[in-house]
Amino acid sequence: MKHNGFNKVWHIEGGIIEYARKAREQGLPVRFIGKNFVFDERMGERISDEIIAHCHQCGAPCDSHTNCKNDGCHLLFIQCPVCAEKYKGCCSEICCEESALPPEEQRRRRAGRENGNKIFNKSRGRLNTTLGIPDPTE
Structure with a gap:
């Protein structure tokens, strides 16, 4: 602060x-x-009933943290129930598609991959709009 x-x-x-x-x-x-x-x-x-955070995917008021369900990602982010259903608990369409692959294919894709290809940049606090996900701050 x-x-x-x-x-x-x-x-x-x-x-x-x-x-x-x-x-x-x-x-x-x-x-x-x-x-x-x-x-x-x-x-x-x-602590109180007020919700002061927003879903990182759609911008709706939400304060529920979750980890991306894609085993190759596990990004910690805020996701509303609507987006949790839409993206099956994942942080992006790419992670959603990857998590639906057979486990062996997921492991093959993760092999040697750095865990740095996140779509959420914590230093800026916004989603990468190049993946087609709206920035809730704009």
Whole structure:
């Protein structure tokens, strides 16, 4: 956050989830909005009902993280239920097509491939429109 120009940034002892629990316990307002990402199988813990993120594929309000179902990708991204069905849990049509191939063909294609051909650029936070997926920020 500091690299985005915020000067007053501190760590919260116990993390966001503990902060929200203690605030509610003491009858104080919880100022964290949305879902807190967590680094385990839950992938997120809802703190408030507001949804402040968007599906990386269509731009619909959504805050559900998932990993691409293509074993050669496993990109962590936000996907709404509509796109999850449309892309069968994959991050792109290319990954969807590849994940539908027989397992041996998938392994053959992955052999020697670097895991860098992602369609989601985390540094810019947008999808690669050259693959025909709309950029929800435009």
